[in-house]
Amino acid sequence: MKAEALLFGGVAVFFGGCGALYGVWSGDPAGTAALVVAFGMAALVSFFCATQYVRRGQRPQDRTDAEVADAAGPLEFFPPHSRWPVITAFGSAVTATGVVYGLWLFLIGAGLLGLGIFGLVFQYVDRGSGQED
Incomplete structure (x- = not known):
């Protein structure tokens, strides 16, 4: 993940520099905001790729001397x-529709969206419990 971290870090530096220069020279808040969001x-x-590289170390894809068999087996x-x-x-669809039709529908959609995200995050929270290492 080191190569990916460096690649996206370079993209972030590019968008940060472009956003700073664009904001100073143009004074356009919309374009500056878009560049800041891209940054x-x-x-x-x-940051995610760098953190994963620090936690897990080099992958077979990161090494020049790796063989195809090094990446075999279960991944995740x-x-x-x-x-x-x-x-x-x-x-998400109900929340976006609620922006158009009213606060009541937006709140229902936000509740459904929160429930879905909560379910995604915690559906396998007890996976692996009861196993001895």
Whole structure:
């Protein structure tokens, strides 16, 4: 993840520099805000990749002497099926519709969206408990 962290870090530096120069020279708040948001998103991805690199170390993809067999085997746990992505998507749609039609629908959608996100985050919170290391 070191290469990805450096790549997105470079993108963040680019957008940060462009945002600063654009804000000073143009005085346009909308374009400056868009560049600042782009900087923030790239910096967030860079931070995540750097944190994963520090926690997990080098992957086989990061080494030049790695073989294909080094990356074989299970990578992560991927759930086979879950209802929470559907609830989250429906909550997002109702929340966006609530922006147009009124606060009451927005609040219902925000509740559904919060429920879906909560379910996604905590659906496998007890996975692995009861196993001896």
